[in-house]
Amino acid sequence: MAFDINMIREVYARYPKRIEAARKIIGKPLTLTEKILYAHLTEGDATQACERGKSYVEFQPDRVAMQDATAQMALLQFMQAGKNQVAVPSTVHCDHLIQAEVGAATDLAKANDKNKEVYDFLSSVSDKYGIGFWKPGAGIIHQVVLENYAFPGGMMIGTDSHTPNAGGLGMVAIGVGGADACDVMAGLPWELKFPKLIGVKLTGKMSGWTAAKDVILKVAGILTVKGGTGAIVEYFGEGARSLSATGKGTICNMGAEIGATTSIFGYDEKSAAYLRVTDRADIAELADGIAAHLTGDDAVYTNPENYFDQVIEINLSELEPHVNGPFTPDLAWPISKFAAAVRENGWPAKLEVGLIGSCTNSSYEDISRAASLAQQAVDKKLVAKSEYTITPGSEQVRFTVDRDGFLDTFGKMGGVVLANACGPCIGQWARHGADKQEKNSIITSFNRNFAKRADGNPNTHAFVASPEIVTALAIAGDLTFNPLTDLLTNAEGQQVKLEEPTGLELPPLGFAVKDAGFQAPAEDGSQVSISVSPTSDRLQLLESFKAWEGTDLTGLKLLIKAKGKCTTDHISMAGPWLRYRGHLDNISNNMLIGAVNEFNDKTNSVKNQLSGSYGEVPATQRDYKAKGIGSIVVGDENYGEGSSREHAAMEPRFLGVRAILVKSFARIHETNLKKQGMLGLTFNNPADYDLIQEDDTIDILDLTSFAAGKQLRVVFNHADGSSDAIFVNHTYNEGQIEWFKAGSALNLIKTEL
Ligand code: SF4
DSSP: OOOOHHHHHHHHHHHHHHHHHHHHHHOSOOOHHHHHHHHTBOTTGGGSOOOTTTOEEEEOOSEEEEEHHHHHHHHHHHGGGTOSSOSSOEEEEOOTTOOBSSOHHHHHHHHHHHTHHHHHHHHHHHHHHTOEEEOTTSBOHHHHHHHHTOOTTOEEEESSTTGGGGGGGTOEEEEOOHHHHHHHHTTOOEEEEOOEEEEEEEESOOOTTOOHHHHHHHHHHHHTTTTTBTEEEEEESHHHHHSOHHHHHHHHHHGGGGTBSEEEEOOOHHHHHHHHHTTOHHHHHHHHHTGGGGSOOHHHHHSGGGTSSEEEEEETTTOOOEEEOSSSTTOEEEHHHHHHHHHHHTOOOBEEEEEEETTTBOSHHHHHHHHHHHHHHHHTTOOOOSEEEEEOSBHHHHHHHHHTTHHHHHHHTTOEEOOSSOGGGGTOBOOTTGGGOOOEEEEESSSOOOTTTTTSOTTEEEEEOOHHHHHHHHHHTBTTOOTTTOOEEOTTSOEEOOOOOOOOSSOTTOOOOSOOOEEOOOSSGGGOOOOOOTTOSSBOOOOOOOOOOSSOEEEEEEEEEEESOOOHHHHBOOGGGGGGTBOHHHHGGGBTTTSEETTTSOBSOEEOTTTOOEEOHHHHHHHHHHTTOOEEEEEOTTBTOSOOOTHHHHHHHHHTEEEEEESOBOHHHHHHHHHTTOEEEEESSGGGGGGOOTTOEEEEEOGGGOOTTOOEEEEEEOTTSOEEEEEEEOOOOHHHHHHHHHTSHHHHHHHHO
C-alpha cells in the first residue's frame, strides 16, 4: 500500500519551472489552485493562459481512485485498452456494496457472500494490471486515500463525487465518471473546463461545540447546492491554518454538496503533522522543500477579491454549530435557531437515530470528541434516547479508536459499530420498519440528506451535523435540544448539562492496525487470469465496438425524439439498476426509459417503425439491432446533463444507435459519446428539431469527408415520400474523428499499441 515517493518527487520537481511560467503567462500573483492546475497541465496546454470557466484544457493527474460500484465499468473498459499495466498509480476500494443491518462482523460476512463475484473480479483485475486493491472492510475510499495516498500539490481523479476529501491535504481531487478514470489509467490526458475560483477566508479560531463540519454547513447555506458549480473552492487565512488536516478533509468532502468541482486547503503544519503520524514523514519533508508553492501567494490572500471570482469570509470564533436539512444539505440552521425551525415546520422532534462516521467525519478527532460526550452520558447516568451508530472510515481508524477505548465508551452508551463502509450513507441500510414509510427524523454526520438516500423512506427527515452535535442530540433523543444551553434529566431524575466536547486531533500513541485489508498487485500480472462467469447477471466482459464502415449512414430509424430535459438519469436510470453497472447488456434495458417521447408525451413508449406498434425504448431498439438497422436519437437542449456516468453513452452504442442529434449537449456527455465512437451532432438551426416526424428514416451524409469544423448533412425522409435536408454541427477535432473511425477511443489506443 506504499505510496509512490518517486512519483511525488517528480511532481514536485516540475513545480518551480511550471509556476514561474504560469506567473509570466497570467501576469499576476497566483492562487494555490492555479499553481496546482498549471503544474498538472499537459505540456501543450501549459504554454497558454487558461480562461476560467471557458477554456477546455488537458491535465495529467497523478493518481486514480475507484470505489467498487463505479470501478466495475471503469475496469471493464480499461481491459479493452490492451495495456499491461495502469499508467498512473491507481486503487480500488470495496466500500459501497456492504449493507448495514446488524453490526460490522455479520454485515461484512453477508456482503462477502452476496457480492463475491464482483469482489473476485475487482481483485483479479487489480492484481493483473498493477492496481492496489482494498478489500471489503478495509474502509471507505476517501478516508483510505487521505490516510495513504493524498499528498499536498498532487492531482487525483476518483470515480466518486466525494473524491474532493483529499483537498484537506492540499490535493486537487476531482470526482469523475469511469470512462475518464479508464483514459487516465490508459495514459491519456484528462480534459476539464478550467474552473472558476471561490475563495473562503477563515479568520478566528473554533472552540467549544463548534467543529470543522460547521464551516461547510455554513458555506452550504451561503452558496446553496448550486453555488459552487464549475468552481474550485480555496480556503485560506489564520482560521484555515488552525484546523486539523482531517477537519479540512471534512470541509472539502462535503464541498461536493455545493456542486463545487473540488475544494482545497494549502499545505501547513497541520498537514505535515498528519503526514508524519500516517507514516509519510518523507512526503512532509519533500513538501517542506517546496512549501511556498503549496500555498497561494501572499498578495492573493491579502487582497483576495482581486484574484478570486467570489470571496466569502467566515469568523471561526463566532461560528455556531449548525444543523442542515431536512431533505437538502443547504438548508442551514445555527443551533440557536434550530429548535424553533423544527417546531414551526412541524418536523418530527423525536429523534429516532443518530449516525456518526462515514468518509466525511470519522477521523480520530471526530471519534474522540464524540466519545467524550458518550463518556459524559455514562458518567452522568444519562441513557441515550435514540439509537446510535458509528461507521468508522477505515480499519486503521477503527483499530486505533478501539485500542484507545472509544468504541467501548460508545458501547456503554448503547452505540452499535457498523462495518468500515458506506452503509446508511448510500442507502445500504436495512433499517427495520423503513418500509412502513412513517414520518420520522434522523441526524447524521454524513454529507447528503436527500429524500430516501439513507433508508429509502421518503418520509425520513434526515439532518446533517457534526459528530458532536449528532451525539448530543442522540443522547437527548430530541431535535429541539440545544446542548449549548439546555439541561437533560438523568436516570435519577437530576438535571444535568453536557459539557463541551473534548478530543485529540491525532492519536498520542500513533495509529495502529493489524490487517489494513490491502492487497498489493502481482509483480508480473501477465499470468493472472480474470474470471467472469458467462452466466453472471452482474458482470459481463466487454467486446470492442465495431469500427466505422467507411460509408455514409443511411436508412437509420428514428428511435425517440426526446422532449425537454433529458439528463443522464433519464438516459440511464440509477436506483435498482446500479446492480447491473458491470453488465452492459443488462443495464442497457434501462436505456432512455426516463425520456419523454415528443409524439405521445409518454416515457418508455415509442413507435417501432418495423411493426407499427408502440413498445418500450430498449425493446424497440433491440428489435432494430436484431435486424441490422441503425437508429438515431433526437433531443432538446443540454442533452445529457447531470452525472458523468458513461453508461448513458455506452448503452445506445451497445444497442446500435448510431447518432444523437440535439439542440445542445452537456459537455461531459458529448465527450463520452465521442469516446464510445458515437456521432454527437447538434442542429445548426435549432428550429429544425420540429422537422422530424415519428416515421422518419434518416441519412447522415458527408462522413467520408468528416473533418474538424466542417458541417455534416442530414436528410429526414418522411413517410409521405417528402424529405428535409439540413446541416448539422459537431465539435469533433481530428483526434476525436479518429475515435469515431476506429469505433471508440479505446479501439484506437489498442490499434496504436
Ligand atoms: S460514505 Fe457516503 S459520501 Fe462517503 S463515499 Fe460512501 S456513500 Fe459516498
